[in-house]
Amino acid sequence: MKRFLLTLLSVFVLTFQAEAQDLDKENTLYMDLKDGRVVIRMRPDLAPLHVERIKKLTREGFYDGTPFHRVIRGFMAQGGDPTGTGMGGSNYPDLPAEFSNALHTTGTVSMARSSNPNSANSQFFIVFKKAAHLDGQYTVWGEVVDGMNFVNRIKKGSSMNNGQVTNPDKIVKMQVAADVQ
Numbered sequence: 001m002k003r004f005l006l007t008l009l010s011v012f013v014l015t016f017q018a019e020a021q022d023l024d025k026e027n028t029l030y031m032d033l034k035d036g037r038v039v040i041r042m043r044p045d046l047a048p049l050h051v052e053r054i055k056k057l058t059r060e061g062f063y064d065g066t067p068f069h070r071v072i073r074g075f076m077a078q079g080g081d082p083t084g085t086g087m088g089g090s091n092y093p094d095l096p097a098e099f100s101n102a103l104h105t106t107g108t109v110s111m112a113r114s115s116n117p118n119s120a121n122s123q124f125f126i127v128f129k130k131a132a133h134l135d136g137q138y139t140v141w142g143e144v145v146d147g148m149n150f151v152n153r154i155k156k157g158s159s160m161n162n163g164q165v166t167n168p169d170k171i172v173k174m175q176v177a178a179d180v181q
Helices: 002-021 048-059
Strands: 028-033 036-042 070-072 076-079 108-111 124-127 140-146 173-176
Touching (some): 036 048
Antiparallel strands (some): 108 140
């Protein structure tokens, strides 16, 4: 039995390593959190404008050190606002919606926006578990393919202080995999 479990585990690890090596590095993000690395497969087939924006901001270092200002257990973690208030964004213009039939399941990465569907800019959220009420309403641009256990550990800050969450978890560093040596 022990040998069977070890064989099964080896097959799983080798399969995962093969899948990770098969990722298109130009459309893969490494998001380093305090607990470890999250690997996100970007989906330019679903949202080419949003993927280009995420890559541009990532390459500029925009996301490095930004907080997860909104974390709702059992729902999602939202970040990408350098002000930490949920009101900030980049200096680039907002993007038009690129809604698709992609479902919001565990690990889905979508753009945050206001009530205006064409207001996405830099903020995004990662879904902790299925959230069907978001389907077709938000632009899905990626999916977590490794490190969801680290996403699940993102903590909500302790309180609001002048519109900011105090002591939130932050993105340590975000990189496009193609740029990593």
